[in-house]
Structure formats: C-alpha cells, structure tokens
Amino acid sequence: MSAFAKDLEAAIPALRRYARALTRDAEIADDLVQDTLVRALRSQHLFHGGDVRSWLYTILTNLNRNRLRSLARRPALSPLGDADAPQMAGPEAGGRDIERALAALVEDQRAALLLVVLEGLSYREVAEAQGVPIGTVMSRLARARAQIKSYLDGERPALRRVK
Amino acid sequence: MMDRESPVTEDELHAYVDGELPADRQAAVEAWLAAHPEDAARVSAWRAQAELIKARYAGIALEPVPARLDLARLRRLERRWTRSAAAAVIAAFVIGGLLGWFGREMVEGGSALGKTLTTDAIDAHKLYVVEVRHPVEVPGAEAAHLVQWLSKRLGYDLRAPDLAAIGLKLVGGRLLPGPSGAAGFLMYEGPSGERFTLYCARWAAPETALRYRDAGQIAAFYWVEDNKAYVMSGPADRDRLRKIAQSAYDQLETRAAGKGSS
Numbered sequence: 056m057s058a059f060a061k062d063l064e065a066a067i068p069a070l071r072r073y074a075r076a077l078t079r080d081a082e083i084a085d086d087l088v089q090d091t092l093v094r095a096l097r098s099q100h101l102f103h104g105g106d107v108r109s110w111l112y113t114i115l116t117n118l119n120r121n122r123l124r125s126l127a128r129r130p131a132l133s134p135l136g137d138a139d140a141p142q143m144a145g146p147e148a149g150g151r152d153i154e155r156a157l158a159a160l161v162e163d164q165r166a167a168l169l170l171v172v173l174e175g176l177s178y179r180e181v182a183e184a185q186g187v188p189i190g191t192v193m194s195r196l197a198r199a200r201a202q203i204k205s206y207l208d209g210e211r212p213a214l215r216r217v218k
Numbered sequence: 219m220m221d222r223e224s225p226v227t228e229d230e231l232h233a234y235v236d237g238e239l240p241a242d243r244q245a246a247v248e249a250w251l252a253a254h255p256e257d258a259a260r261v262s263a264w265r266a267q268a269e270l271i272k273a274r275y276a277g278i279a280l281e282p283v284p285a286r287l288d289l290a291r292l293r294r295l296e297r298r299w300t301r302s303a304a305a306a307v308i309a310a311f312v313i314g315g316l317l318g319w320f321g322r323e324m325v326e327g328g329s330a331l332g333k334t335l336t337t338d339a340i341d342a343h344k345l346y347v348v349e350v351r352h353p354v355e356v357p358g359a360e361a362a363h364l365v366q367w368l369s370k371r372l373g374y375d376l377r378a379p380d381l382a383a384i385g386l387k388l389v390g391g392r393l394l395p396g397p398s399g400a401a402g403f404l405m406y407e408g409p410s411g412e413r414f415t416l417y418c419a420r421w422a423a424p425e426t427a428l429r430y431r432d433a434g435q436i437a438a439f440y441w442v443e444d445n446k447a448y449v450m451s452g453p454a455d456r457d458r459l460r461k462i463a464q465s466a467y468d469q470l471e472t473r474a475a476g477k478g479s480s
Contacts, residue, residue, distance in 0.1 A: 060289060060293075063289060064289050067283050067287055067289075068278075068279040068280070068281075068283060069279050071278055071279065071281070071283070071287075072275050072276070072278040072279040075275060075278045076271070076274075076275045076278075082350065082411065083411075085284060085286065085287065086410050086411040088287055089286060089287055089292070090409060090410060092287065092289065092292050093292055093295075093296060093409075096289075096292060096293055096296050097296060122410065150270070150273065150274040152270070153267070153270040153271055153274050154274060156267075157271070168271075169271070171236055172236075172267070172268040172271050172272070173271055173272060173275055173276075177238065178233075178236070178238055193229050193232060196232055197228060197229075197232060200232070200263075200264050200267065203267050204260070204263050204264075204267070207263075207267070
C-alpha cells in the first residue's frame, strides 16, 4: 500500500466522526465520507505532498456545503430533525443538548467549531479547509461559541449565572 | 482595572482555549482572566462545550469502519467506473444522436397504466429504497445471475440497463408480484446514495413514449414497449429522472440492435 493510501486509511475513523457531528445522520455522514474518499482517490495525482488529513477535511467540508445547497433547492426533501423528541435525563441529556445546540448553528460556524474542537485542526488549517482568511475563522468560532452558550444556558435555567 | 499591558482581545481568549496563543501572551491572558471573572466564566463555558462535543462524538471514531468505506473496494469500483464511464459516454453520444427525439415525453395520468401499474411500482419503490441492509434479493455484483433469474420468472429476456454514464450503479434486484404474474424490480444508486428503481412487467397495451407521473416526493416515468411495461421511479427531480428513464428506454429499446453495455 502506498503512503498516500495508508494516510487515507488512517484518516477514515476521524472523517466519520467529523461527518457525523456535521450532519447528525449516520447514513448521510458515511455517504459523505465515501464521496470524499472516492474524490481523493480520483484526484490523487493532484495532491503534491502536505497533510493528507486536512486535505480530506477540505473535500468533505466542500461536499457537505454542496449537499446543503442542493437540499435548499428542494426543501421538501430536507431531513427532519429530532427537535420534537422527548427530553431525556442523565448523561444522555448532555449529548442531546449539545447536538441540538450544534444543529442550531449556521453551517460554516458549525464546521469551523467542529474542525477546531473535535478534530484538533489549527486555525490555519481550518482557514484553508473553508477557503477563508483566519480572521473569518475566528469570528465563526466566536459566534458559534456564543450561540451554543446561550442555547445551553437557556436550555437549563438552573445553571444560569446569578448576577 | 489593572491592564497595564495591552488589553486581551476576544480572539486571544479563543486562542488561549484552543492552544493557539503565542507563549509570550500566555501570562498576560492568565492575569487578565484572574482579574475579569466574566471572561473567565466564558472561557470555562467554552471548555465545557468542547468537552460535551468530544464526549458526544468521540466514540464514532472507535467504531469499526463499515465495509462500504473499505479503501481497496472503493479503488476497484473507481477503476471499473472510469473504464465503463468512458465507454458509456461514447455510446450515449451515438445513441443519443439517433434517438434524442424520444425525449418528448407526454404527460398523462388518466390511462389504466398510469393508475395501477405505476402505483404498484411507486409503492415498491417507497418500500424498498429505505432498506439499508436488504434493499435487494440479489446484489448488483451478481448481475448476470440476477438478470437470468428474473428473465426466467418473467418469461422474457430482461436486461439491466447500464446507467453508469449518468452516475448510477446497479444495487441489485428482486422479484415482486406483478399485474399478470411476476414483476422484476431493479435498484440503482447515485453518488450520494439517492436511489432509483426500474419496475418491469408484462402488460398488454399499445406502445407509449415516456410518460410522467408525479406522486409527491417520488415521481416516475413509464412506458410500454412490445407488451412490456417499465416504470422508472425516483426522487421528484423531473429533469434528472427523465435523463435516467431516457437512458434506460434507449438501452431496452435498442437491445435488438445489439447495443451492448460496457
């Protein structure tokens, strides 16, 4: 197996994790990962060194953006969220809350936050993956964090800060 | 306030949380946080968010990778795809040039065919496309066996159209009850998992060109040829569905002329 293929192989579990957090749907997430891998195999000759992993995140981020665009043209087919699912208690509840808080974010903000927090990419790598300056990544990150914070604070009033 | 040094920016607080802060600003930020409890609370809230996100999704990277993401398999498919796509593009130019005028489909929902057969086909489509594990009885990898088996049960030579040129691969097929005996049911899948099905059955009716039937989120193109009916169902993207139905129509129509798939 070539070094390229080995790098590709090694990245698959993390790509699945990112795709799942990004889309919140196991099937769509694996579709995205599959398309990402196929695209990477097809454009292998265009890859001139560098970090395979952040290149893969770039492809996946773009594919997901395309997917959402085509969904937006056909709103009837957009998947239903689980916003109406009953509230749970215990450790599951934290997972649900954060899932919903992420779902409420704008796509580019969600991607920026997940790439930094979940995938451990540097700000520079995220800027490359999203095709924007670092300053834009920073403001996406700031907005995402502020919005999640107010979502979680509102969701659980008991933990609201006392002035 | 005790900001003797340059004040700490919000960007620096994020960089501090994400380990991106230059070492020479570390002490300044820590001093700032000690003096500004509001900012310290925000920083710890951001850290808590990161922990929640990791706790929720970290496990997915530990799951076994599903077979469809196997790299060797994807590479094989990719090679086969490139070869057959090239051949099919050439064939499509030739056939498309000759038969392009078949694209004038008629919209008609009133005929008996429009009502009953397409309803059966669309119902079967809805029932099976959502199946993840068992969408078909015989997988596309055994296409020769599948076609032989369905032909035998249908009592005529069925062919599975090759739709690789328009981005669809054969998932496989199954046998269904039809209006008069058996019906064949073939499933195709696009690059992002969208599925299309071709329902084939004997049907004594005059020949038709492509006709369209809209059933909400699902739509179908159907046609009759040589006392056989075909219904191509899929997501209601009419242009794309027409292209797919047209390609199947052309291949099924011209089979006598010996136009093979790749």
